[in-house]
Amino acid sequence: MLDVRHCATLAEAAGIVSGDRQAVLLGGGTLVMRDVNEGRLTEGTLLRVTDPVFRRIEAGGGRIELGAGVTMGMILANRDLAFLHAAARAIGGPAVRNMASVGGNLFAASPYGDFTVALLALDAQVVVQAGFGSGRAVPLEEFLAARERSGPALVTAVQFSRPSNPGEFHFRKISRVRPKGISVLSIAAHLPQSGGRMAQVRVAYGAMAPTPIRARGVERALEGKSLDAGAIQMAKQAALEGCRPATDAIASEWYRREVLPVHLGRLLAGDGR
């Protein structure tokens, strides 16, 4: 049978995760409790972290840290995180957003995990206290690549730099159902401009591979360019590099490949649709 343990500190939770292979960290419950309700999870220990650090937002300065237990609702209530509101609002409906956490989103299987796509385009680092990369900040891309094979992990926070110009950070989720639907695909793009040219471009996709991925081809195509029709065309041509989208109930692999360049082009062109 399942047990529940309440952990007053993250260290306590980390200790349990390290020693108990059947311990599962309960974030907002949107992933784990579903497994409980449907009988996939019937044995082991659910860890509930009550450490205030777990739900702490530090967003006053240039370096931002979000505790893994921070919910989408908390992000939406924080004006310093306005550039992330589109990504946070892409998760579920209001009730889900009051529960779904930043840390949980890192573990959501495709086509879920859209907030992580935004974090990936922000070059976020994942702070891990147990499991893969324990004791250090791991680049998110590395963390995601290791997610499936690395076993239980206790993520305590994510860190990233605030975009110097929030208007240069873009997020778009394409879903069949509005306003709440899961992803056909999602795109996040950080397009810092300097002297009319883009530098340090970061573009990430959701639902175009088993985990959120960086769009390296697009980043290369845009790097050092001004954001004009020519650059957008080149970005669209490079859009599918590295993509391995799935066929699922929402869309086929064919369709995802077909429309990704269209939606990328629209995002880059600032087209509202």
Added chain:
Amino acid sequence: MARHEGRGMASVNYPIGMNLGGDPSQALIHSNPDGKFTVALSAIDLGQGMKQVSRQIAAETLGVPIEDVHVDTADSDTGPHDMGSFASRGTHRMGNAIIVAAREARGVLLEAAAEELEVDAGDLVTDGRGNIHVRGAPSRAITVKATAQAAQFKQGKTIAGRGIFLIPLSAVDAETGEMNPNTAFAHACLVADVAVDDETGEVEVLRMTSAYELGRVINPRMVEQQLVGGAWMGMSHALYETPEPYYPNPEHGPRDFNEYLMPGPGEIAPYHVTVLERPAPDGPYGGKGPGEMCANPVLPAIANAVYNAVGVRVDELPITPEKILRGLQANGGVKPGPRRGGPVNWR
């Protein structure tokens, strides 16, 4: 890229009740000693409004105020047999059974009133506000309440009624398909306006305009509920829904309301419906049944509107963005059809 608007229509009819008959409904009605009536059924209200439809039919036939009728359903110990709530049969079949039961109860009510007023029951009418009076002489009156009390405690009469409605089962000819199916049919015509994105294949339903002929409308607010909700479901069937997205390949079946696609509140299409009433000769007060048919015309109307917009026929439902995109590629691009009319005559 471009967004292409198109317009399509469809017209349909729909049979009311189990097609071959053989689907009885029964009703029991009785009065409390103070003239408040209970209709006991085993009919099912799954949201379509069976309880309220039954209540209005019973109140109309009894000739009493709606507040004086309560519908108690469904309990197999108290409600007599009914086939069920499906096949748009509730209003039609159960409504008729209730009329029969209510007529009988009304007959006793009027006999009891006649005895109290010392007149002939055939001369009595109800005013629908709780009174019974001599036709043409409203002052020679007695309340339903006083009548019921007299019937119960003085005259020893049961103000009650029972009713059944059955369309006898029809045979079907094996070689010709000859049969006696339903005679009550409802009708509809629906126009859908859509916009199609030629780069993504996404369809937006801009608005729908329809006319429905439903026989007597028992309750227009509830008819509106059915038709508006049904049009949403038709839009959903047309563009979104399937438990097997790659049918007949059974893989990738949706497991939840995230994967099973239905339009959300952000996709509501403005909808105008005009209702016509051609009473059904065998319907309760001429009523038919709008419950099932209201999704049906939406599917082809949207399919035809998509064709009108971009020239792609999608003959396999649902009309997904993928199928439209594949159709556009096969056609070598957009081939819009003729424009059909101007802005709709409603807001």
Added chain:
Amino acid sequence: MAKIPVQFRLNGSDRAAFVDAPETLLNTLRRGLGDFAPKYGCGQGACGVCTVLIDGEPHLSCLTLSVACEGKRIETASGMADGPDLHPLQAQFMEHFAAQCGFCTPGMLTVARALLDRNPNPTRDEVIEAISGNICRCTGYEPIVAAILAAAGSPGMRRSEGGRHA
């Protein structure tokens, strides 16, 4: 396995229950405390019929551990009316015939209540966003949106207990 005591406020009253460790708030409310307004619709967080307010904010009770609700203020659709006086949202749902089967109605009312507590005069888009986690299979949503918009700004709007404290 030993039962665990939990206390919280439910619709303004102090309530206590003994629960299993992994028991959901939905089960505790329904089977333990007899409040049947929150419904089971999916257990997956995708339909909204189990929505309750926890400290004024909508949560899915099917995904919430009861043991995590110690000391919280929990409100369900059962507590919206003040005796015979309906909450304006309830009155407008009636006026707009915004329920057919009625199964989604408690959840819809709950998310609408949270919206109006925070934003007494929402736009149509804000109403749509607020109900976007709640499935209705009968109405096509339009009557529900209309009812919430009509209730917005109504005199006599009572805030949820959690909403007052928020």
Added chain:
Amino acid sequence: MLEMRKDLFADERDDNLNVIGKGLQRQDMPGHVTGLTRYFDDHAFEGLLHLKVVRSPHASARIRSIDVAAAARAPGVRRVLRAADVPVNRNTLLSLIGFGKDDEPSLAVDKVHYKGEPVVAIIADSEAQALAAKKLVRIDYEPMPAVFDVEEALKPGAPVVNETYSANYFEYHERFDHQKLRFGDVERALASADMVLEHRYQMSPIEHAPTETNGSIAAPEQNGRFVVHSCAQGLFFALGTAAKIVALESNRLHFIGGTVGGGFGGKVDSLTEPLAVLGAMVTGKPVRFVLDREEEMLYGSPRGAERIYIKDGLMRDGRLIARHIRSYFDAGAYTRLSSYAAIKCTAHLPGPYWIPNVASDVHVAYTNRCPSTAMRGFGITAVDFALEVQMDRLAEAAQMDPMEFRLLNAYRDGDMKPHRRKASNTALIECVQVAAEKANWPISEQGKRQSSLTGGGVGERGQIPATVLDARGQIGRPETRNSGPTQTLPAGSSRIAPSKQPVMEGARDGRAAPAQVPRYEAARPAAAPLSPPPYQPAPSPYQPVTGQQPPPYQPPPAPPATAAPVQTQHGAVRFSSVFGRRR
């Protein structure tokens, strides 16, 4: 937004009614908005047990062995049910009205025929314990070939889906592998048509997706009775089905329901009641069996998919002279209600139009998927999609506006329908006119003057034509699939007695009341039907006028007993998607 058009058909109505026609508040609405409405699951029972089923992971497999020993010992488990524990473990829903053979077990016996088929039921103190115990049931399966396409399933040598109907089709009239409709001579009319259009349509399956999943609670009452709180759409349907399967007299079951969280047809199948009652019988405790959402989505029986082929004969002036429909209902692994849908569909054809020559062949095919069932618009929704998209194509082929095309071909009062009964109480034309007006879709003045009340039943429109019969699709004789006509039924032939009047009877004091049918009566007698000139569509302002006038269509004379090979008329245009590319 809803608008009433009281002016239309006003002389057929008495609008002087008290409460009928009024938008009064629903009796159930106060309960809905206060959360007080009680659905089947909103009832408290002391000692409530929970039932969960173990389902087949295979679409088709032989069960080699089942080991429930570990599950039976698991914490909280009260009882494990297997096929042998079900008193009458074979049923078909419509056996209650004597239609079809029992073909479906409550718990699979030695084979499974679809993914998700229940095999074992576990009853435990809590849902969590039942779910945990499910994992301990060991079932050894031998996977077998499966078939998922309706037309593949009907081919000789296809895997047998349903042993009761081993050729994978429902048997009609113990003679044919499908239900036929024959009216006139379709082949001959197609041969004389200016154009023949043939297309294939595919309706998807649909999940009913009510917000309340299927479920029930059964509890022992006193005196050997059981109370059952049920979500059923037919209370006595569920009661009768449960009574048969658990072998109890019907009066030992007390079903309570009537307040259901959405159904749409998905709560007709008694998916949970029989096992819940059986659970209460064997444990002596209240037992709750509720499908979770994933079960509801995947195994809660959908609207079946339908594949429909339509072949139409069209004249250049827009008249439809022949329609042939061949369709396949995907029943899934068991019959449930699909057999009935095929009959309802047959009666519906060819849609709300008058066409002088109509034939259809409606098949019900078994495939290795979850059995399908009724859904809102059962038997009609899919074929209406196909018919109305086909009508759009036909209008385009005839170079006519779609509205005008409907008006031209619409059925009217008095027209003979292919099932050999006259249409009455029709109103398609008026719906088209009103919808066109509101949508600002221009139609011709002549189109606006058409009426359902006039012009129908005139001449051949009111007659049963001479009809060509065939013996295609005889059970057990695959070689008859493509055989030719056998005989011609003379014009006017009818072999099914006209329907009796509806029975509508109340009685008291043991005396039958007058068998009066409270028919709705027109306030004024309807005018005698006029016979206006047949409708000729006016040249449409937004359609090019077609070039050469075709010769007027003549109904074919009664053909000889054995029809001559049909010839394609010179110059006829043929369209086909039937054998075309696969989309």
